[in-house]
Each structure stands twice: as structure tokens, then as C-alpha cells.
Amino acid sequence: MKAKTNQMDKYHVALSFAGEDRDYVEKVAAYLQDRGVRVFYDKFEETKLWGKDLYAYLSNIYQNRAFYTVIFVSEAYRDKAWANHERRAAQARAFRESEEYILPALFDESVEIPGLLKTTGYISLRKLTPQQFAEKVLQKLRENKVFLSAEEKFSYSIEARNDVDFPLSDGSKVAKILTALKTYNWYTQSPAIDEIFALKWTDVTADQIFVLGRNIYQCACGGERKALAVLRGLRAAFAKIPQSVAEHLLNGMFYEAYFNSKGEFRGQDLKDRCLVDLFSIQIVEKYKDSVAFIRHVLSPYRGSLAILPSTTPEIVELKIKIAKKDPPIVTSIKCSGRELLVDRSAISESAFARAWRLSFREFTLETLVDSLSRAWSVPVKQMKIETTSNVSKDAELRLPEQKVIAPPFD
Secondary structure, eight states: OOOOGGGGGEEEEEEEEOOOGHHHHHHHHHHHHHHOEEOOOOGGGGGHTTTHHHHHHHHHHHHHHHEEEEEEEOOOHHHOHHHHHHHHHHHHHHHTTTSSOOEEEESSSEEETOOOOOOOOOOOOOOOOOOHHHHHHHHHHHHOOOOOHHHHHOOOOHHHSEEEEEEOOOOOHHHHHHHTTOOOOOOOHHHHHHHHTTTTTGSSSSSHHHHHHHHHHHHHHTTTTHHHHHHTTTTHEEEEEEHHHHHHHHHHHHHHHOOTTOOOOOOOOOOOOHHHHHHHTOOOOOGHHHHHHHHHHHHHGGGSSSSSOOSOOOOOEEEEEEEOOSOEEEEEEETEEEEEEEEGSOOOHHHHHSSSGGSOOHHHHOHHHHHHHHHHHHOGEEEEEEEEOOOOOOOOOOOOTTTEEEEEEE
């Protein structure tokens, strides 16, 4: 009996490239996968490819099992046998369907590829980072109404996203629990937290679970003991309930951290008391769709955040220069080439408020990391510091007079 092909046997995008260009393509693949794109990239499929007749298997992938194929054009791509095999399979599909299927991305615009017409629209990669190019792929998918995995799986009503509008008058058990959670009274909230995990989940909607997640997180940030215990032991708490329920709760928790009760992005006032607990679950494989969901929701606000949740945790890398004076003076702090040590007049009051204490005290490198971790809502484990001077970890440092540390985002 022939095995049925399920949805997961299909891909949003297949990537065809030469091995010489792997470093770039791998970053594109990882970025797309983090955002819920089902991407065919050979290293993601090593066990599937193991033992297969690769000639036939890859031909099937590029001809029948992807919504688009991106071909990364270079001299090496033109000359490689496997790359040409993949390209011919993709071109057969494009010819058969007479519609756009091949998306050319050119490392070298002078290279001619057999069967690829010069009139075909392409993207030049010369000035694009892998992340910038991946964003263009995402835009292409969305413009053509292609649902990504997290978008297919999670869809919440306007009332759930705008928690203040969520109906509580139907007399249901969930409505009573939510009413208790919204009292801001620990003695009322505590038993309500217990009641959540005793619910009959088959009788609860995705919207209700999502809003319960929002309110558990709100209670934890308000210091309620049982809600805090849930956040501190998130994986253990989720192990006791169905995974689909855990995902909706997690989505609600993340959403509450970044969006207020009216569904508005919190900007620089994130509800981040327990955000490190949420970030601790981002690397857990079975919650990757939830991570993709919140990444997608936050994508319009990328420039206002130091990091986004990611299955491959993002790292904030700081390069610090220290003048060997008495006391040692920090003369430069750069993040992704951006100078963060600026004049006080150069940043807003809200940006200054994030790390103002560092301008009025001495600090060690460890203190610096801890302070910026809290100021920017980044787990300490996701911060990395490089210094140009060999200073002791216990050395007391200062900022120059009238200089402050700006956030690494707008």
C-alpha cells in the first residue's frame, strides 16, 4: 500500500545552491525556518536523505514538493552537476505549470544559467545580508497568500488579542477564572490558577486558552506566587497538559509580554519581569511553532527590540573599548557596528531611562552585562562581550562624563 503524502511532506520553499555558497544559504535557511517556513535545505534533512536514491528523491523535491524554488546563482552553481540536476527539475515544474515557480537570487549577475531567461525577475544578493534576503522570501510568500506553519496553526480573534474586550459575561467556568485573575488580588488569583490546570480542555476554545495564558503571565508579573511557580517551571507545567493547550497558553504569555490589553505594542515598556522564563523555552523543539508565531507577530516591531524569540537564540554582541586610565574608562560600546556610547542629548528620555544608573556609578563588566540585560529585556545568556583591553573582571569601570549608553534599537 502506498504511503499517503501529508502536509509536512511539502515545502514552502526549496533552496538550490552550490556548496561554495553554503555559508550564506545556511543563514537564509535558518532564518526562514525560525519564522515558520517549511524550507527544504539539505542539512535539515540529513536523516531523510540517508540511504535514498538522491537523483530521484531530489528531482521529486524540486519538481513536485515545493511552492517555490530559490536558486542561488553563481559560477559554482552553473558548473556543479547536482545543482544543474536540481535546476532542471525545477524548470520542468515551471514549464509544466506556466507560472512563476523559480525565484532566482544572483551572487553574480554576469553568470548565465541554461534555461533561465534574462527577462526573468531576480534579486541581486550583492548588498543583501542573508537575513535581508530571507525577509524578501517571506514577503513573496505573504504577497501570494501562502500561510506559514505558525499562521496556519494559530488564529485568534480580535477580542482575544485585545484582552480588554474579551467577553466575560457568559457564566462559563473560564469566564469566572478570568474574572478572578483580573482582580489583582493574590488571594483570589491563587485558587484561579489551580482551576486553570483542572479544566476539561476539550470544552475550552483556543481563544480562551490564549487569554488564560495572557492572564497567567500578568499574574506572575504582578508577583502572584502560583503564577510565578508556573512561569519558573514552565516545561514541567506544560508536560501535564496536552501540547496544543500548552502552545496556546505559551502564545498568550508571549503576547502579554509584548502587547497591552488593547492589543497595542508595548514598545519600550515591555512586561518583562518573567520574560527570561519564556525565553528559556524557545529552544524546546515541540514549541517551535509558538516561537514562530510570536516572531511573526513581532516582525513589524523588529527595530524596537534587541532580540526576538528564536529557536536559535539571538545573541547581542557588544564590542567594548576601555582606556587604561585611573579609573579605567569605557570609550566605545558597539553592537552590530552601531556605536551605543553617545551624548546624553542624542537619545530620548525613555531610552536614557533604561540604563541611566551606569552613567552615575562605577561598574564591573559583569555588572554592565546584568544592567543591560535588564534594560534591554535580553537574557544574560544571550549577551556576549568582547573587550579590546585586558582588564580584570573585577576592575571598576566608568563611562566618560556626559556619555550614556543608548539601546541597540530605535
